[in-house]
Amino acid sequence: MSDVLSNTDPIAELFVSPESAVKMKREAADLVGWDLTPRQLCDLELLMNGGFNPLRGFLGQADYDGVLERMRLASGRLWPIPVTLDVPAAFAERIEIGQDVALRDPEGVPLAILSVSDKWTPDKAREAAAVFGADDRAHPAVSYLHDRAGEVYLGGPVTGIAAPTHYDYRARRDTPNELRALFRKLGWRKIVAFQTRNPLHRAHQELTFRAAREAQANLLIHPVVGLTKPGDIDHFTRVRCYEAVLDKYPASTTHLSLLNLAMRMAGPREAVWHGLIRKNHGVTHFIVGRDHAGPGKNSQGEDFYGPYDAQDLFAEHQAEIGVEMVPFKQMVYVDERAQYFPSDEVEKGLTVLSISGTELRRRLREGLEIPDWFSYPEVVAELRRTSPPxxxxxxxxxxxxxxxxxxxxxxxxxxxxxxxxxxxxxxxxxxxxxxxxxxxxxxxxxxxxxxxxxxxxxxxxxxxxxxxxxxxxxxxxxxxxxxxxxxxxxxxxxxxxxxxxxxxxxxxxxxxxxxxxxxxxxxxxxxxxxxxxxxxxxxxxxxxxxxxxxxxxxxxxxxxxxxxxxxxxxx
Ligand code: PPS
Structure with missing residues (x-):
């Protein structure tokens, strides 16, 4: 069912013309207003700029049920994650079907109008089990769903007035159409995207560049700067680190662009979602790693998802996603060779060095050495600035x-x-x-x-x-x-x-x-x-x-x- 667009054609956005936006903004003042939560703000941005194409608004109930049960919208299109507008019951009581609601940023500026077509009280335990695989609050998105999200969902088409304002790293943020236009301009026909919510070290540079070379493609480093897993390194620090790593790629091969996505840490479903979002951003290949978008351990101390579940689900749907998966190779440093190799290509008897995320955090916390073979001195310096001992x-x-x-x-x-x-x-x-x-x-x-x-x-x-x-x-x-x-x-x-x-x-x-x-x-x-x-x-x-x-x-x-x-x- 690849009625998906080519990688270079412009993608549909939900914005009205600038003249209509001025008029709608004025009219929005008379509507009931909803102040978007940080997650909803991220979702709205990607809805409006086409990052969530083919969605045209927050999910209605039929689409929601389809997404939960079959990973598909009512139309049959593949869509794995419910993008819903949750509100408290008291607010929902004031809203009638057919009513327009002004969706506002934290300062009260109207960004869009939601024409409410659906209003319902979801069964959150069912949603948790269907989307995240378990109704277990150890999963950050399940805890969010039960403890922070409102009781009622409002669904319906969205008309965009203005994109949310960002004051940070403006030059590094691209909409799907901006990236498509850039790739067109540069003549990039094959693009491998790398999704990340962590700082990049040498192994990441090696694996991303190797992935691009194998696919004979250019590389898009596409880190998430919206909402990631609680406890992650803040995006300001990460972007400074990414900028340092960008210099390590051969000139004109690689582009860094920031994605204002609110991650759900939904493992396999999230990987498929990431693929669809990247397709909208004009990429042709996507790197999926071990435990992609994994949420950590459940309340029994076990992993929520198998290490290769995300790769399997992606592979099953890749034709429909319209993006080819590049399986992530675990890169390890071989001491005797002073070089990185995929772990399955290391000759027997050689010394393999690695530093886990936990060990890295310990060394940062205690001010201990972080060797050059592991990371770049500029990256380590940034991390030390943010995480002093x-x-x-x-x-x-x-x-x-x-x-x-x-x-x-x-x-x-x-x-x-x-x-x-x-x-x-x-x-x-x-x-x-x-x-x-x-x-x-x-x-x-x-x-x-x-x-x-x-x-x-x-x-x-x-x-x-x-x-x-x-x-x-x-x-x-x-x-x-x-x-x-x-x-x-x-x-x-x-x-x-x-x-x-x-x-x-x-x-x-x-x-x-x-x-x-x-x-x-x-x-x-x-x-x-x-x-x-x-x-x-x-x-x-x-x-x-x-x-x-x-x-x-x-x-x-x-x-x-x-x-x-x-x-x-x-x-
Ligand atoms: S609380 O419960 O933490 O808000 O109390 P706190 O702000 O520490 O204030 C305690 C000081 O207020 C005086 N004080 C009282 N304490 C307890 N109960 C009552 N009803 C009360 N009325 C006045 C008292 O001096 C406390 O100071 P400390 O330094 O604890 O003796």
Missing amino acids: RARQGFTVFFTGLSGSGKSTIANALMVKLMELGGRPVTLLDGDVVRKHLSSELGFSKEHRDINIRRIGYVASEITKNGGIAICAPIAPYAATRAGVREMVEAFGAFVEVHVATPLEECERRDRKGLYKLAREGKIKEFTGISDPYEEPGAPELRVETVSVTPDDCAQEVMLKLEQLGLIGVA
Whole structure:
């Protein structure tokens, strides 16, 4: 069924003419508006610019069912991934079939109009099983589907007003038609595309160039800069790395273009999707590797997909996709030859060297050597800039404990010790101080305490992100709220929870501020430990005991913990 276009003809976009766009933009102000999520924004861009051809909008229910059950649209065309517009039930209630909805970017600028033809509540467990192979939240897209996506899907054709604005790497972003035009202009008739969400090292350069040479084709390095797997290296760093590697290919053989795709990590189905998207971008060949777009391990600790499932599914459909698969060869470095070879071509008895992704991250974290045979010095330098060793990254020390347990005293001592060490700015977010400067309007209800702690968490995460040390010392009585702060901070650096485990009787005996007495007399309501709960941390990084240990010694215990975690010391 290759009624697919040739590789050089222009592809259909969903944009209206510039004159109509001006008019529609004005009219959009009177429509119900939907602010697109980051994923929907990526999807809309590729819908509008033809990257998702033959889709003409967000899937309706018949197409959705076909995609789930048969990997096909209702028309019979191959399409493996549901591209749906999920919204909360409360928003969906305001929408009638036939209504137009303005789809807006995060600043509220209308980018497109959706003419709603379908509205339904999907069975998410069914979608997860059909598309991702298992309804298991260890899969990032399944967790997204259940925990972040809205309950209701809106489907229908999309009319494009404007492409989303990008301020970064504009010259490196090409629409399908821009790439097609470029290939036409350069006279490139065969093009091998390489999809990636990771930095490229020498082995990748070798394998991509070898793939292009074998296919007698030019090469398109086509990395994803939309949404990739959570925890991946940010695209700013990656693009700087790609630019460094680009210089290693012979002149005029290779083009680098950034693809604003929101990946789903759907393994085999994703590989087919990637092929269709690349076909739309004018390529003729596509490299599919071992465990292509793999999501990692499931909740049983096993791989979601077999290592060659993606290659098998792609091979089965490649005529229909209209792109020839180039199976990815595992490249290894042979020490005696000082060269890379496909692993199946290495003579017996030779020394094969390799560094896994995990080992690379360890070496970066610990500031250890990364050899030249593995990567290019420019790439390593970029990675080191973004991932300095732990002893130079930001982190947060989060003290929690009852009022009067000694949190502030220990936190102050710790701050001074860290300042004595130098190298990173230190900020103390003490409970009382925060309540004075950030949370002066809040009381001590559960709701208010949670708001207070989340504010502290946000500030600490920003400090951590920017390479500083945040020391927090609130009571933070609720475990779930502390877990939320941990998650916020761990996106950027280490979170070290320290439970100041002074027993209630001791805090009350000390009663440094006289508050326990007032609480016992009922003059202070909702007092932690007396008339309000304190949930002890189950597994803090450190628990300190203050009855027989001085605050100075407790601070020293924290310093030793930080040293043990690699957060302080020689960088
Ligand atoms: S929380 O629960 O984390 O938001 O509390 P926090 O911001 O750390 O504020 C605790 C300080 O406020 C004083 N205070 C009270 N504490 C607990 N319960 C009640 N009802 C209360 N009312 C006032 C008290 O001085 C706490 O300071 P510390 O330094 O913990 O003793």
